[in-house]
Amino acid sequence: MKLLSLIMLPLLIAGVFQKPDIQHEPGQVLDSGKNDRGLKDVFRFPVGAAVKIKLLRNNKVYRKLILEQFNSITAENAMKFGALHPAPSVYRWNDADYIADFAAENNIRLHGHTLIWSKGNPKWVTSYQGSREDWENLLKTHVQTVVSHFRGKVASWDVVNEAFDDKGNYKSCIWLEKLGPGYIESAFRYAYECDPDALLFYNDYGQEFGGRKLQAILNMVRDFKRRGVPISGLGLQMHTVLRMDAAKITRALRAVAATGLKVHISELEVSVRYKKPDSFQLDEDLAGRQATMYQEIFEAYNTIPKSQQFGVTTWNVADADSFRNSKIKNHDFPLLFDHNYQPKPAFRALMRENSRK
Numbered sequence: 001m002k003l004l005s006l007i008m009l010p011l012l013i014a015g016v017f018q019k020p021d022i023q024h025e026p027g028q029v030l031d032s033g034k035n036d037r038g039l040k041d042v043f044r045f046p047v048g049a050a051v052k053i054k055l056l057r058n059n060k061v062y063r064k065l066i067l068e069q070f071n072s073i074t075a076e077n078a079m080k081f082g083a084l085h086p087a088p089s090v091y092r093w094n095d096a097d098y099i100a101d102f103a104a105e106n107n108i109r110l111h112g113h114t115l116i117w118s119k120g121n122p123k124w125v126t127s128y129q130g131s132r133e134d135w136e137n138l139l140k141t142h143v144q145t146v147v148s149h150f151r152g153k154v155a156s157w158d159v160v161n162e163a164f165d166d167k168g169n170y171k172s173c174i175w176l177e178k179l180g181p182g183y184i185e186s187a188f189r190y191a192y193e194c195d196p197d198a199l200l201f202y203n204d205y206g207q208e209f210g211g212r213k214l215q216a217i218l219n220m221v222r223d224f225k226r227r228g229v230p231i232s233g234l235g236l237q238m239h240t241v242l243r244m245d246a247a248k249i250t251r252a253l254r255a256v257a258a259t260g261l262k263v264h265i266s267e268l269e270v271s272v273r274y275k276k277p278d279s280f281q282l283d284e285d286l287a288g289r290q291a292t293m294y295q296e297i298f299e300a301y302n303t304i305p306k307s308q309q310f311g312v313t314t315w316n317v318a319d320a321d322s323f324r325n326s327k328i329k330n331h332d333f334p335l336l337f338d339h340n341y342q343p344k345p346a347f348r349a350l351m352r353e354n355s356r357k
């Protein structure tokens with residue numbers, strides 16, 4: 001008896017800590033109803049994901065899932081100013097090149113994110129001392145070096161990210177402070193000079209609320225078009241939440257599409273976390289409501305003209321990787337795949353989406 005329990009004890013302990021039963025291969029598409037392999041095969045526009053370089057390099061399940069599901073990718077952080085240009089005359093291409101090679105080898109579109117932003121800047125930029133001309137030169141050199149480096153590899157750029165606040169004023173940032181609002185236009189012109197074939201986007205969050213911020217962005221577009229500033233698209237980040245009104249999203253998408261520019265839902269996720277305790281787990285009801293929300297967003301996107309549908313990109317792949325979980329682990333469940341890279345109800349709902357090709 002004693003011997004038996006000695007043998008059983010480790011097994012019991014292992015049982016307690018064992019991961020939940022996985023009945024299928026990670027990343028395998030379940031219940032798609034057809035032989036389609038992934039999201040990229042069922043929508044008539046590109047479906048993308050932001051990718052984290054460490055996971056792309058080291059996590060086979062993550063990599064496989066990206067190959068199965070997506071035909072567009074965005075570097076989550078690897079192309080930001082601080083990552084690419086850590087010192088005045090130092091460029092670090094390694095990680096971003098890895099992503100670019102991965103995209104090229106696998107016939108995946110690469111969206112560049114982001115050339116100019118208030119965040120993600122290295123210390124040498126935020127503490128830089130120089131004349132207005134020096135600042136203009138700094139911005140120009142960065143934009144042109146990066147765009148030239150990726151010419152032919154990056155299909156499109158978020159040229160400027162998050163330049164407006166919620167009231168529709170220019171958001172305070174180092175570029176505004178040193179160069180005035182003209183920095184936005186400059187960045188687009190410099191990017192265009194180096195890669196006239198790349199699609200150039202302005203990207204921002206909260207446009208779905210349709211308030212003064214959206215209005216300010218639409219005004220900027222009208223002005224840019226009138227004066228021939230080369231802008232090709234608007235990116236709506238859409239870090240959204242369950243309680244968001246889907247009808248508002250539809251209205252905003254249509255207003256943005258009315259500019260005639262390409263429209264990218266560029267950083268989609270649907271947070272379910274609102275006012276929940278830290279110990280909270282995703283239950284069936286919330287997962288179902290999240291699935292409906294995802295469906296509604298994709299349906300709304302489908303109502304804009306096909307020629308303007310640049311694509312829908314989720315901000316990373318699985319709940320395990322979501323930036324919403326970067327502060328408190330497993331805090332939220334905003335994406336289409338769960339913490340074990342298994343498809344969630346939202347994924348299955350999209351695969352059943354009636355707006356198939």
Ligand code: XIL
Pocket residue numbers: 076077161237267323326
């Ligand atoms: C976030 C990344 O997901 C994080 O890993 C990083 O620490 C901070 O930036 N809007 C954007 C993205 O345009 O670049 C941000 O990405 C999320 C909000």
